[in-house]
Amino acid sequence: MAASSISAPTPGTASLSTERLLLRPVRAADVPAVTRLWTDPEVRRxxxxxxxxxxxxxxxxxxxxxxxxxxxxxxxxxVLLGLVTVEPAAREGETEVSYQFLPEHWGHGYAREAVAAVVEATLRDTPSVVALTQEANHRSRRLLEAVGMTHVSSFVEYDAHQVLYRRSR
Structure with a gap:
């Protein structure tokens, strides 16, 4: 994982970089690819x-x-690969990180690299970060574990079995 070259976001820019990736605000030119994320059945499974x-x-x-x-x-x-979203106080007061990537970019470690960078940067300003995924989403669960998150609970939400992961400072 190339997260060791993370540079922290600076006020007003809200961007991060790793060895292979730039994580920056969404631009108007990104909207078609982002729309694919929202409408692709495989991404949204x-x-x-x-x-x-x-x-x-x-x-x-x-x-x-x-x-x-x-x-x-x-x-x-x-090339836009996906999105990572940070929502402060989203889940019982804890900051939640979520992500989605276009299928043609799966399996290259991009999601792991991006999520690791965001989690590390977020933990500088908050004591813990959580992420939620469906129990059946084994790839996502492996990613969360690879970035140091720990499974803390399981429950049913949105008519599906969910797992909640957490990482603390």
Whole structure:
């Protein structure tokens, strides 16, 4: 994992970088790829399914520059790979990290690298970070464990078995 070259976000820029990736605010030019994330059945398999056209239109208007939403792009060619989102106080007062990546970029370690960078940076300002995934999403569970998160609870939410992971400072 190349997270050792993380540079912390600076006020006003909200960006991070790793050896291979730049995590920056979403730009208008990113919206078509981000829309694919919201509508791709494979990406959304463990996220409640593709979102409706109405929700897509609302999100398209709000995603560019949204606080806490990182567009993950390769530094070499600026291709958008996915999103990582940080929501302070989202789950019982704890900061939640979530992520989704386009299927053609799965299996290259990009998600692990990006999520590790965001978790490390977030833990500088908050005592703990949580992430939620479906119990059936084994790839996501392995990723969360690889970035040092620990399974702390299991429950049913959104009509599916969920697992909550946490990492503390």
């Amino acid at each position: 463990h996220l409640g399914g593709p979102v409706t056209e109405q929700v897509v239109r609302i999100r398209q208007r709000r995603v560019a520059g949204a606080p806490g939403v990182y567009a993950v792009v390769r530094t070499v060619d600026e």
